Amino acid sequence: MGGLAGFILGFFSLLFFYPDYSSNNRSEINEQKASKRILKLKVKRRTMKLRPVRFQTLRGWQQDDHLAAFKAFQKSCRYFLTKQLRSHSPVNLKRFEICKKAVRLNLTHKSQAKKFFENYFRPHRVLSSSSLLTGYYEPEIKGSRIRSAEYSIPVYKRPSDLVSLINDKDRAAKNHQLTFMRKKGEKLEPFPTREMIEQGALNNKGLELLFLKDQVDSFFMHIQGSARIKLDDGSYIRIGYDGKNGHPYSSIGQHLKKAYKFRGEQLKLESVKQWLRDNKSEGQKVMWHNKSYIFFRELNDAQAADGPLGAEGVNLSPRRSLAVDGSYHQLGLPVWLDVGSLSHHGNSGFHHLMIAQDVGSAIKGPVRGDIYWGSGDKAGLLAGGTKHKGQFTILLPR
Numbered sequence: 250m251g252g253l254a255g256f257i258l259g260f261f262s263l264l265f266f267y268p269d270y271s272s273n274n275r276s277e278i279n280e281q282k283a284s285k286r287i288l289k290l291k292v293k294r295r296t297m298k299l300r301p302v303r304f305q306t307l308r309g310w311q312q313d314d315h316l317a318a319f320k321a322f323q324k325s326c327r328y329f330l331t332k333q334l335r336s337h338s339p340v341n342l343k344r345f346e347i348c349k350k351a352v353r354l355n356l357t358h359k360s361q362a363k364k365f366f367e368n369y370f371r372p373h374r375v376l377s378s379s380s381l382l383t384g385y386y387e388p389e390i391k392g393s394r395i396r397s398a399e400y401s402i403p404v405y406k407r408p409s410d411l412v413s414l415i416n417d418k419d420r421a422a423k424n425h426q427l428t429f430m431r432k433k434g435e436k437l438e439p440f441p442t443r444e445m446i447e448q449g450a451l452n453n454k455g456l457e458l459l460f461l462k463d464q465v466d467s468f469f470m471h472i473q474g475s476a477r478i479k480l481d482d483g484s485y486i487r488i489g490y491d492g493k494n495g496h497p498y499s500s501i502g503q504h505l506k507k508a509y510k511f512r513g514e515q516l517k518l519e520s521v522k523q524w525l526r527d528n529k530s531e532g533q534k535v536m537w538h539n540k541s542y543i544f545f546r547e548l549n550d551a552q553a554a555d556g557p558l559g560a561e562g563v564n565l566s567p568r569r570s571l572a573v574d575g576s577y578h579q580l581g582l583p584v585w586l587d588v589g590s591l592s593h594h595g596n597s598g599f600h601h602l603m604i605a606q607d608v609g610s611a612i613k614g615p616v617r618g619d620i621y622w623g624s625g626d627k628a629g630l631l632a633g634g635t636k637h638k639g640q641f642t643i644l645l646p647r
Contacts, residue, residue, distance in 0.1 A: 287376065295576050297615045299373035299643070307372060307642060308587050309600025315362035318583065318602035319351070321566040325581035325604055326351045328563045340579065343646035366602065370644035372585060377641075380616035382588050382599075384635030385473050385572065385609070386628035387487075387557045387565075390466050392459045392478040400460035400481070402467045405451055407491040407544040412437060414495070417608070418560055418575030424610050429495030440494040444537040458488065458545055465525045468536045469518075471543040474609070475557035477624055487553035488545040490560075496540035498610035504538045518633025541610065556624070559607035567623030568594075572607035577615045578643070580605050586618065588639035594622075594631055599639070616641045 288299045304310055326348035347369045356362050393400035410432045415423050430437040441450035447464075459478060461467050470476045474490040505511040505521065514520055525532035548558065555564040559572070561580040571584055578584070584603045591599040603620070612619050620635060622628040 288373065295615075297577055298376040300376055302372050302374050302642060304367050304372055307585050307600075308589070309598070310363075310585070313363075313601055314359050315366060315602060316356060316359040317566070317569055318604065319356055319362035319365060321569040321604040321606070322581075322583060323351055323354075324563040324566070325561060325606060328561060329581055332562070340582075340646055344581070347646055366583065366644065369647055370583060371647050372642045372644055375615050375641040375643060377614070377616040379614065380638045380640065381614070382586065382591070382618050382620060382635065382637050382639045383611075384620045384622050384632035386622045386632040387475050387477055387624040388466065388470055388473055388629060389477045389479065389625045390461060390463075390470060391481070392461045393481045394459060396457070396460045400462055402461040402464055403451075403457045404459040404461060404467070404470075404488065405446070405456045405544055406458040406546060408440075408451070408454070408456060411440065411492055411494075411544070413492065416575075417492075418580065424497050424613065426497070427495045429493055440496070441542075442494065442496055442537075442540040443542040444540070446494070446542050447533075447537070458547065463526075464533070464536070465522050468525075468539075469522065471541075474543060476545075477557075487548045487557060489548055489552075489558050490543060491546040492544045493610075494540075494542040494544075496542070498541040499539045500611065501535050501539055504535060509535075518629065559621075561606045563606055565606060565621045566604070567621060567628065568601065569603055570606045570621040571603035572609045572612050572619035572621065573605045574612050574614055574617055575608040578605050580608075583644040584618070585642035585644065586620070586639055587642070588637050591635065591637045591639070593634045599637075602644075 286301060288301065329344070329348050330352065350369075351365070354365070356365065392404070396403070408431070412430050412432045413428070414430060415428050417428075427439060429440060431440045461470075476488055478486050478488060480486065502511075502516055502521065505516065511521075515524070525535065552558060552564075556567075557565050559565045559570060559580075560575070571586070573580075573584070582605055584605050586599060586601055586603050588599040599620075603618075607619070607621065609619055616639070618639075618641065620632075622631040622635070
């Protein structure tokens with residue numbers, strides 16, 4: 250989906266309006282008084298309303314595995330410090346100091362990690378009239394480097410004439426417009442749509458990266474934004490997002506509901522895949538309804554060793570990485586998720602500390618998130634069954 254690698258570096262210039270919690274004597278803060286305030290966080294032209302809360306009021310906070318979240322947070326910190334991402338916003342200045350401490354720590358127990366987050370962050374509930382939590386995953390697909398009768402569906406790498414018009418972390422907010430275009434001489438023109446590309450618009454241009462067996466697998470790989478490919482010689486590689494044709498993303502689920510009256514079980518991921526395969530001609534038209542088309546790159550061994558890359562530039566962690574709307578949220582910060590109705594993963598509710606490490610064209614809004622479930626078919630089933638309302642509580646540096 251979310252989406253994933255090769256994004257423009259740099260963080261947003263953030264203006265925060267909230268009380269100063271940097272006092273060494275934090276126990277003297279009047280928590281009850283602070284919790285009654287409604288604060289505002291402004292990112293570019295977007296504003297979120299926040300309410301300070303206490304960690305003790307977060308449902309499931311005491312039971313969560315904070316060590317798993319801390320390890321994901323360390324990944325973001327290493328990237329943040331290595332790239333020396335500069336911003337003079339209060340949150341980035343404080344985050345820089347927190348990250349310097351985090352990367353030096355070798356925590357071994359979840360209680361230590363819990364104390365770390367409580368000592369250095371302050372929870373703020375995001376106030377919004379709407380919310381939606383979905384899921385995504387890294388599909389595992391068979392492929393080949395050589396075109397054949399069996400492997401005939403091309404996976405294209407990024408064309409050299411593709412020009413980005415926006416910071417790619419903002420693509421959800423800009424999904425109503427062209428976000429990439431083709432440079433032709435001194436002019437820019439729209440890039441071919443999915444339909445045009447699949448009918449041969451990029452043939453004979455040397456852009457083929459790999460070849461797959463199945464058009465439906467290819468389509469959903471584009472939606473997920475990454476894949477682990479098992480080559481015909483038995484080896485594995487990972488490929489990740491490297492730009493798109495710039496046309497707005499359209500949900501085929503919504504299209505199937507409106508045009509084909511799909512309901513309930515029909516809209517589950519595996520059911521939709523089977524319908525597309527069983528109705529090949531009509532299914533192709535449905536997939537072409539989504540004009541967006543993704544380009545990929547092969548990750549090197551170091552990049553691919555620990556999972557797919559997210560938009561932040563770090564490897565994603567199953568059940569700990571969250572795709573968010575980058576026009577509201579800063580990547581690399583912790584987010585507490587409270588999704589009481591989510592239970593198909595085997596537990597009663599989903600109450601976990603996540604790290605914002607990815608974005609996606611369909612992830613739009615202050616309380617809109619995509620949970621990364623991991624790789625393979627099992628993760629795909631979990632992702633396909635995730636569509637719930639929930640709460641965001643963001644952790645801002647003290």
